[in-house]
Amino acid sequence: MKLLILGGTEFVGRAVTEAALARGRQVTVFHRGRHAPPAGVTELFGDRTGADGLVALAAAAGESEGGAHTWDLVVDTWSGAPSAVRDAARLLAGRVGQYAYVSSRSVYDHPAPAGLPEDGPLVDGASPDAGADAPYPQAKRGGELAALDVFGDRALLARAGLILGPWENVGRLPWWLQRIARGGPVLAPGAPDTPLQYIDARDLANWLLDAAEHGLHGPYNVVSRPGHTTMGELLDACVRATGSGAELRWTAAEKILAAGVEPWSELPIWLPPGELYDTMHQGDVSRAHAAGLHCRPVEETVTDTWDWLRGLGGAAPQRPDRPAVGLDPETEAKLLTA
Template sequence: MRVLVMGGSGFLGRAVVSAALARGHEVTTFNRGRSGADVAGVEAVRGDREVAADLERLAEGRSWDFVVDTSGYVPRVVGESVRALSGKAATYAFISSISAVDGFPGKPAAEEAAGWSCEPDAGPDDGDYGVLKAGCERAVEQGFDGNALIVRPGLILGPHEDVARLPWWLTRISHGGRVLAPGDPGAPMQLVDARDVAAFTLDQAERGTSGQFLVTGPAGNATYGEWLGFCKEATGSDAEFVWVDDQFLVDQGAGTFVELPLWGGPPSAVTANFWSVPTARAEAAGLRTRPVAETVRDTWAWLREIPEDERSYGAKTRHGMAPEKEATILAAWEARSA
């Protein structure tokens, strides 16, 4: 089949492209060439999706069986792409986010739940990440003349991760020694590999499926303690985890999710449903996910080929805690416990 990937050189986009090529598809990518090199074997079209002339040049004389949009964040911009490509493919698969679900994670997510209130022509300042993703979904659903497939992934990890949550933890744990481990080691997580999201998206797009799917791993497919343990095992580290109480970390000024990746702080109503996303509809449609330990091992195998001083821990936000701050918090925790 002929496939167009909007993006295709970053994290999830690269996984989609690699999987599509492995299936024997002809793949075109459309991007600015700034996020990394395209996967070998694609037809790479350089352009900016915010420039009408670039979209026109992309669409001129070309058609595809389906489009996979991995780089849409602003409804107005996504809508322009949809209008340019409508009639050029049978299916438009948009990679959204669980964050687009109205009320989540304070309220439970539901299969095919409504998205946050956001117009399909909203601009970049008309909401936060999740709100704008909901507007992007509407831009696809209302503007594309064909099948509109909306994929709402949960927390994605895996090789080539450019948010660098797992890469930071792998690097830190590989150094060994006493490692600040946040909160409750038994806290359940719900993680999914980018390659599994890519495979599911391609499966549905090949079938011409439309509608919305929540796509992530099974609830509780790892605990926080198991996840860090997988990192220790993969790296062969002698790390000693020191589990520090949630509230103590907050009192010490530790930052959730970014400074200590995937740590959400003390349990609260605001985040109560973050790790309990239902996936029955996606599973019935064929979603299969690999063990978290495999994702961790494969990510380390990729990461270890990159010199440590060249590793990026988040293109927009610097992930991870500074060694000095970690040492200070550990010392304070040990003094409190003495």
């Protein structure tokens, strides 16, 4: 199988690249050149947001002859303007066998009730022609529409939820690991038995490749089953991985919210009970699991992420289009001593 990965150097894209290489696949990555891809790939350079950003991709794609495809599969992790997905899909029409788009469960109309499957209501106002000003849910749904418009039943839509693991460039699990590594009392939010639902980027990558090889298409909620782990198990794994001896101080959600602390952004991953929690951590994932999704233990995700961070000297990469996450030490100290 010959793969084209649009991106392929960061987080999910890199996980797909590494998984494909491990399977002995021929991999081409198309990226802006800001980060080095894994060794063993063919590189194409271009900026999808530029007027001539797809020139190198068009030259490499060439013209299909005798029905042969230049690549068997393209994996697209784009989360910006849907028009960029549209332009890439149109360019690759007839030159790629299947188009896998890494989407998001944010495409469902908010709030998404607990147990919502793939045929649930979707956000309004999405368009494959939208630009960079499209809100994230509409941008991801617009990307889906762009892939479907061109590839139809050869389009695979992986609606991921919370994504964790090595190469994370959003900062959620890295923040917890870095905070716990400092040791001392640590503000632990809510109840330790709160179930979580997430996906390790490497498990997402492996499922994508398996699904494509089996010719799957359409939307799949690609995330662990609800309760694959808990907030307590996650943070305990962080304590063990860092070896810091940090003391987790479990604090009631009501106290945290009364102090004006923002769940998800200031205390990453965690959400108090309610609509947002049901949307993020209670989705129906039976379809993806029936199609072979396997999720590794949280201990492995946490340990491997910590090992990766230490290899970087402790400084995690940060996407420039996402705000930094985490609770400032002063606010944490006030809550711990209140």
